[in-house]
Amino acid sequence: MSSPAITIGPRVRKSPFYNATIEAGAQAFTIYNHMFMPTSYGDTTAEYWAIVEGVSLWDVAAERQVEIIGPDALALTQLLTPRDIDKCPINRARYVVFVDENGGIVNDAVMYRHAENHFWLSPGDGDVLLWAKGVAAQSGLDVTVREPDASPLQLQGPLAPRVAQKLFGDLATELGYYQFCHTSLEGIPVVLSRTGWSGELGYEIILKDGSKGTALWDLCMAAGAEFNIQAACPSLARSMEGALLSYCSDITLNDSPFTIGMDRLLDIDKPHDYVGKAALQAIAKTGPERRLVGANFGGEPVTPNQHFMDVKFGDDVIGHVTRYCWSPRLEHNIALINVPTAFAATGTTLSLDAGDGWREAEVVDIPWVPAEKIIPAFD
Amino acid sequence: MSSPAITIGPRVRKSPFYNATIEAGAQAFTIYNHMFMPTSYGDTTAEYWAIVEGVSLWDVAAERQVEIIGPDALALTQLLTPRDIDKCPINRARYVVFVDENGGIVNDAVMYRHAENHFWLSPGDGDVLLWAKGVAAQSGLDVTVREPDASPLQLQGPLAPRVAQKLFGDLATELGYYQFCHTSLEGIPVVLSRTGWSGELGYEIILKDGSKGTALWDLCMAAGAEFNIQAACPSLARSMEGALLSYCSDITLNDSPFTIGMDRLLDIDKPHDYVGKAALQAIAKTGPERRLVGANFGGEPVTPNQHFMDVKFGDDVIGHVTRYCWSPRLEHNIALINVPTAFAATGTTLSLDAGDGWREAEVVDIPWVPAEKIIPAFD
Numbered sequence: 001m002s003s004p005a006i007t008i009g010p011r012v013r014k015s016p017f018y019n020a021t022i023e024a025g026a027q028a029f030t031i032y033n034h035m036f037m038p039t040s041y042g043d044t045t046a047e048y049w050a051i052v053e054g055v056s057l058w059d060v061a062a063e064r065q066v067e068i069i070g071p072d073a074l075a076l077t078q079l080l081t082p083r084d085i086d087k088c089p090i091n092r093a094r095y096v097v098f099v100d101e102n103g104g105i106v107n108d109a110v111m112y113r114h115a116e117n118h119f120w121l122s123p124g125d126g127d128v129l130l131w132a133k134g135v136a137a138q139s140g141l142d143v144t145v146r147e148p149d150a151s152p153l154q155l156q157g158p159l160a161p162r163v164a165q166k167l168f169g170d171l172a173t174e175l176g177y178y179q180f181c182h183t184s185l186e187g188i189p190v191v192l193s194r195t196g197w198s199g200e201l202g203y204e205i206i207l208k209d210g211s212k213g214t215a216l217w218d219l220c221m222a223a224g225a226e227f228n229i230q231a232a233c234p235s236l237a238r239s240m241e242g243a244l245l246s247y248c249s250d251i252t253l254n255d256s257p258f259t260i261g262m263d264r265l266l267d268i269d270k271p272h273d274y275v276g277k278a279a280l281q282a283i284a285k286t287g288p289e290r291r292l293v294g295a296n297f298g299g300e301p302v303t304p305n306q307h308f309m310d311v312k313f314g315d316d317v318i319g320h321v322t323r324y325c326w327s328p329r330l331e332h333n334i335a336l337i338n339v340p341t342a343f344a345a346t347g348t349t350l351s352l353d354a355g356d357g358w359r360e361a362e363v364v365d366i367p368w369v370p371a372e373k374i375i376p377a378f379d
Numbered sequence: 380m381s382s383p384a385i386t387i388g389p390r391v392r393k394s395p396f397y398n399a400t401i402e403a404g405a406q407a408f409t410i411y412n413h414m415f416m417p418t419s420y421g422d423t424t425a426e427y428w429a430i431v432e433g434v435s436l437w438d439v440a441a442e443r444q445v446e447i448i449g450p451d452a453l454a455l456t457q458l459l460t461p462r463d464i465d466k467c468p469i470n471r472a473r474y475v476v477f478v479d480e481n482g483g484i485v486n487d488a489v490m491y492r493h494a495e496n497h498f499w500l501s502p503g504d505g506d507v508l509l510w511a512k513g514v515a516a517q518s519g520l521d522v523t524v525r526e527p528d529a530s531p532l533q534l535q536g537p538l539a540p541r542v543a544q545k546l547f548g549d550l551a552t553e554l555g556y557y558q559f560c561h562t563s564l565e566g567i568p569v570v571l572s573r574t575g576w577s578g579e580l581g582y583e584i585i586l587k588d589g590s591k592g593t594a595l596w597d598l599c600m601a602a603g604a605e606f607n608i609q610a611a612c613p614s615l616a617r618s619m620e621g622a623l624l625s626y627c628s629d630i631t632l633n634d635s636p637f638t639i640g641m642d643r644l645l646d647i648d649k650p651h652d653y654v655g656k657a658a659l660q661a662i663a664k665t666g667p668e669r670r671l672v673g674a675n676f677g678g679e680p681v682t683p684n685q686h687f688m689d690v691k692f693g694d695d696v697i698g699h700v701t702r703y704c705w706s707p708r709l710e711h712n713i714a715l716i717n718v719p720t721a722f723a724a725t726g727t728t729l730s731l732d733a734g735d736g737w738r739e740a741e742v743v744d745i746p747w748v749p750a751e752k753i754i755p756a757f758d
Contacts (some may be wrong), residue, residue: 003384014686027383028383030385030388101515137654
């Protein structure tokens with residue numbers, strides 16, 4: 001059958017960039033944080049190459065921000081994450097996870113620190129707004145948790161700094177990795193941030209006035225025209241190459257930060273209380289029962305999986321594929337798989353259900369392609 | 380343009396009934412509680428008449444249940460809702476709302492009481508799981524909050540009791556409105572409940588073994604064949620006729636239970652503490668600033684709105700349409716509109732953006748069609 005249609009109705013919000021993306025030829029969508037998000041302009045391989053070799057603009061307004069503000073905003077944010085965010089300077093971002101009482105991951109997010117007691121969380125798909133409000137409700141803290149008027153675009157690819165410099169001047173090229181600032185573009189208020197979900201050089205341009213979506217989109221596309229900017233979507237292949245994980249597939253509530261190898265981004269023994277502290281301290285002692293690891297496999301380009309696929313060791317199903325795809329530049333198939341720790345060592349040979357049969361796969365170190373962080377000099 | 384496609388990938392779960400609904404001809408989907416949910420088999424008017432005059436089977440597994448269990452399950456559930464649920468007997472269901480610290484609605488749900496300290500919440504679209512876990516996290520209560528293996532089908536329409544009697548015997552017809560029981564069907568464990576989202580007679584059949592989706596679907600369709608059962612989806616027109624509200628469109632975090640006229644289902648002064656108590660007690664004194672009310676309007680059958688549409692009084696935009704559609708049996712257009720209390724009185728004349736121009740609309744009492752609750756005797 002052909003792909004089913006997506007029903008467009010008022011229960012799900014349209015992004016401020018929705019009309020612009022339809023105009024640009026968006027052909028498929030998903031729903032993410034109660035908002036439509038484009039997933040394809042018809043040729044995902046072309047989008048991949050634009051991201052990897054050129055520059056691309058993505059509507060990711062569905063990264064709905066969660067704002068934590070007020071006298072106890074720092075205290076609540078500390079309570080929400082095992083990372084010690086006292087260490088995060090203002091106008092810097094950090095990758096954080098939130099865990100429940102069992103140490104299971106509620107979501108992951110880029111955290112922006114706007115002021116001593118003012119944060120935005122930019123989470124994956126899931127109502128982190130409700131999680132944060134729920135934790136706050138019985139905490140006795142004096143804090144407001146709400147959704148701000150904030151809708152990210154991503155400008156991603158090796159030529160992204162060129163486009164950003166045209167738009168924002170040297171501000172864009174002087175901004176360090178995971179730094180951000182509040183600025184504006186022809187009167188449109190935005191946050192410009194050296195973050196993104198491509199592993200390539202890039203920016204998030206976070207619109208702070210939801211009525212100006214088409215205007216901001218058009219400014220970015222116009223500035224990028226000389227660099228052949230392409231409207232694109234978050235790339236399955238590029239995100240996998242960079243081991244950029246996706247909440248609800250690679251990461252679920254059943255996984256602890258140790259499962260996904262985020263140990264280095266935790267301060268589990270920080271002096272502050274946080275939800276899940278005892279659970280994470282216990283897991284740290286024993287090690288996680290399961291691991292999310294990479295695997296390479298051969299054969300024809302695999303059709304990306306629609307749901308979790310079985311992973312076997314010998315004849316026994318021991319785990320599952322969270323995502324797999326063909327990597328156009330590595331020219332082989334790559335997978336993220338969730339397996340017991342005993343089968344997670346690099347070099348382990350497993351087999352996986354490739355949709356059209358079982359294929360042998362070998363556990364490998366990830367990421368396949370490390371993140372680009374340094375903007376080279378250009379004229 | 381034609382409808383955009385929906386991307387099927389592992390970030391969003393497939394319902395246990397997914398394969399059966401594809402087989403039955405599902406042509407459009409939405410995403411609801413991180414799960415694909417069919418929205419059309421190609422002719423929503425035919426589906427409407429099957430629901431209103433015959434019998435229909437819906438995949439609403441995306442009504443993901445939230446289980447609250449443990450020594451303090453009653454205490455946590457009391458903390459979550461302004462309704463006094465001490466009054467709810469075991470094996471009965473209640474409609475409940477959850478509110479935040481401002482009295483804004485976090486979600487609404489059918490609450491099933493399985494035992495003194497064992498509840499399921501069957502919410503609208505939103506991570507009530509995270510809300511409940513978040514509130515529990517700092518509450519000091521001894522309780523587990525989790526998602527059970529529980530996936531509802533709805534069997535809805537005036538002939539639903541006939542089909543249910545074939546499947547379950549007299550158990551089905553003896554069950555009172557908002558009563559339920561645990562039972563099984565050819566070894567498949569289910570909850571059978573006299574609840575649903577059609578306003579017609581009907582049941583929810585909640586599958587308790589996610590591996591048996593196709594088997595349960597096929598049993599229901601086979602039993603319904605002699606009654607010409609149709610695969611169908613939640614009906615925009617029928618839900619609106621019954622003023623069955625939808626979270627994220629008719630109800631949002633900006634609305635209090637008073638806004639949506641749920642006053643009679645609240646016990647705001649109950650002796651137990653609950654999140655939002657002070658806020659609701661304050662709103663009860665002043666009355667809500669806005670109201671969700673019904674409106675009739677004429678002209679050609681309106682195209683259902685894709686997003687909120689403006690409502691005017693004179694030349695001023697004073698509110699918005701949450702949903703509107705043509706009612707096939709009332710033979711006029713109906714709308715749910717959110718307006719300031721001053722414009723909410725029955726008989727008020729307003730105008731609304733019908734997509735192809737402004738049309739005059741008159742505020743009316745809702746529901747347009749009251750719920751059917753009594754199963755008539757049949758042979």
